[in-house]
Amino acid sequence: MGRHDRTGSASLLSVALCLAATTPVPADTAAEGCREAYGDVENTILSCDVYIAKPATRPIDRIRAYQIRAKAHLAAGHIQEALVDFSRAIDEMPDGRLKGYVRFLRGTV
Numbered sequence: 642m643g644r645h646d647r648t649g650s651a652s653l654l655s656v657a658l659c660l661a662a663t664t665p666v667p668a669d670t671a672a673e674g675c676r677e678a679y680g681d682v683e684n685t686i687l688s689c690d691v692y693i694a695k696p697a698t699r700p701i702d703r704i705r706a707y708q709i710r711a712k713a714h715l716a717a718g719h720i721q722e723a724l725v726d727f728s729r730a731i732d733e734m735p736d737g738r739l740k741g742y743v744r745f746l747r748g749t750v
Contacts, residue, residue, distance in 0.1 A: 675706045677713075685713040704730045 674688030689710035693703055711726035734740045 675709055677709055682713040682716045686710055686717070689713070700733060700735075704733050707733070 675685065675692040676688075677685070689706045692698055693706050693710070698706070707726045707730035711723045711730065714720075714723035714726060731740065731743050734743075
């Protein structure tokens with residue numbers, strides 16, 4: 642991995658962490674075990690896997706589940722998996738100011 646690759650990953654991770662910290666959490670979002678359980682990250686990851694795979698999961702709940710699973714991956718030390726999940730959450734966002742800003746930061750405007 643070159644220096645540019647690490648810088649790009651670090652930039653994406655910074656944006657993803659800001660996204661995770663600023664996203665409001667409705668009380669019933671990412672139900673059925675996919676919730677931020679700081680002490681049990683492995684079960685959080687597994688529960689979110691199931692919740693994300695369900696066809697009946699609403700898009701906004703799926704985005705939140707990706708964010709929760711990404712934070713659990715970070716807590717477990719799985720940096721690449723966290724980046725993938727944060728990227729999926731961003732890609733599934735409805736178009737708007739935040740998504741436009743993220744595209745600008747990525748250089749994909």
